[in-house]
Amino acid sequence: MKQHIAVIGGGVIGLSTAYALIRAGHDVTLIEQNEDVGLGASYANGGQLSYRYVSPLADAGIPRQALGWMLKPGSPVSLHLRADPRQWRWMLSFLSACNRSTNRRNAKSLLQLGLEGQAEMAAWRADGLDGYFWRQAGKLVLYRQNKAFRKAVSAIQDPILEQALSPAECAKIEPAFAHLEPDLAGGIFSPEDEVADSYLFCKALKTSLLSHQKFRFLPGKAALVPETAKRCALMVDGTRFATDLVVLAAGLNARDIAAPLGIHLPLYGLKGYSLTLRPSPETLPSVSVTDYDNRIVYARLGDALRVAAMVDIGAEDRSLNPNRLASLRNLVRQTLPGVIAHNIPDAPWTGLRPATPTGVPMVGHSGCENLLLNVGHGALGFTLAAGSAARIVKMIGQAHGDGAQK
Template sequence: MAGMVCIIGGGVIGLASAYALVRAGHDVTVIDARDSLGSETSFANGGQLSYRYVAPLADAGVPLQALGWLLRGDSPLKLRPRLDPQQWRWMAAFLGACRHSVNTRNAAHLLRLATLSQSTLQQWREDDRLDGFDWRRNGKLVMFRTAARFDQARGKVIDNRHQQVLSAAECAGLEPALAGGGFVGGIHTPSEEVADCHGFCQQLAARLAASGRCTFLLGRKVTAIRHANGMVHAIELGNDVVPVQRLVLAAGHRSAELGLPGLALPLYPLKGYSLSVPIGAQHQAPNVSITDYERKVVYARIGEQLRVAAMVDIVGFDAGLEPKRLALIKRQAVETFPAAGDYAHAVEWAGMRPATPTGVPLIGASVYRNLWLNLGHGALGFTLACGSGQLLAELIDQRTPSIDMQGLSPRAA
């Protein structure tokens, strides 16, 4: 049942939702407060399409491990407590999810969605010849610096068709840039992919514009949503009022600012940082995507740059650059891959990942009959975007979803 759908949010989640809806025959309006699409959390993220490594951050042992991190100057996690009830509610719910059984269950939900997302992107690439965003199936190595962590990880590998346990020498044979990196071994997943998220957003936007079925309202901040009798009726853009038939909320962590009664969104921004390091002919950057497990740093070659991304900072809503955090990432990158690129000219970036306490996004109908959610993907937004958009289009059309929706439907009340 096609019709007009309005989407608040012009990042990778909102644009993938728009693309899936246009493919299904809908007319779409995408609204974003910024003047350009994909210019916030989607702009310079890690770039890894990590479909097999989707376990949530919340797990047994994480609170104790986090306490140890907080005492270190080079910690991958930073917590700055604030006089903010939203932060404390989120943290309490996060601690409640730090159980092995909960992590296992939520990881299964994410893996189901990630698998759908990979196949959906493949379908869009093949059917629509969608390209131009430096996509590659280059594989991924999760590398370990301690024998204890490596042994723990290798014990969790249950599908040798998709993942292989490799020694440090075997990892270096697969990816020569790893030689001398201080690792004891790694887990290789050949089917993982990499791409430029911002470039992907631009390609989706171009296809949407060319379709004739999508309108963009950029530089327009939604100041209020009008509602009555369990439905939303219009959105306010300052002094302008835009009627809506169906509305999708995909504005990341800012979605909670709209303050709709009865819609409690369990979202909080997890701040992360990245460096985009130019690669010249003289450099030796890794071609396989790398995750440094202990340091929580990811490396992905995207075209002629090496994207280095890291950190989980729970510090509020300030997306500004923090020189000390970025200097730490650069130092660790130089130690690990000294010849990978021109670090002196690396472009620095920070972004706010919109996360739920469980790490599982909210996709589907809300308490308002014509308001739909596509929110809370955390650090996996690019990985999960295509599958999330496809599911949303199916749910809006009242089609049978491609996957079991258990655990993915919004629990906001």
């Protein structure tokens, strides 16, 4: 049975959900409070579609490692303690997930969701969705420490799709990083991983959606209020909006939207930074690269290089921290000295990535009969967007006995 479905949130998760629902034949209204789509955490993220490398941040040894990071200027992780119960609840849940068995279980869940998304994205491209610098570039994760490299090798499930490489082999895969060879313990190469520009992807989705008669883009501020004990009502700019079903995909804002229903979402904003560089073409790497020890990702998007890094826990504002940006620029200058210079603008950006403590997003039922959740994707939002959208469509179809998705 086809329905009218309202999707709250015009980031990569909400747009992907709307697109998958339109493909399944539903009537869809997308509600976004900003003037356009993709302006939040989706705007200038790392650009990696890391289908094979989806290990959650919560893992054994991370708390001890994070303590060391916090005492080091320019560290990958910083912690700002706040008098905020949500932060403390999130951190306690995060700590409880920092063990090897939980990490592997959650990584398996993320891997499955990511691979579902990769297949879904391929179907969308076959439909003609393009214009966002998609490439199957492959991903190379570089390790400087033997212990971390051995741990990564032990977690490989498919040695063809996740190849353990020597430092020399890493240099051969991506010559732009060859000068790091003496400092490397090794690397893991995933040849089927991809890159794309998340913001342009959002714009491409919106353009395609607007060509469908069953789609409506509605700028406005959405709110959810109780209607009965088991159902909610949707308000847009204070006016009730009639719909059969609501999908909440509003990133970090989902916490406040769900709260009036007594739904307390375990989301916290992990602040990250990126630079978008436009160096000489010959200095650009072709392969997508992650510098594991520094937690920095490098992705070539057209003629630009997107560099993204850092996790600031507890920094809930969206201001550009000059110290963090200086540290990131310095690390890039040390790692790829040919791509950054003082006279080249690097388009700095920061965003709050809405994460659950486990790193596994909340995709599914909310407790309200007419509300589904699609939130909490953290730094993997782009990677998991299409797979999460496909699951939402499947849940709706199963609930109403629909046949196969179109």
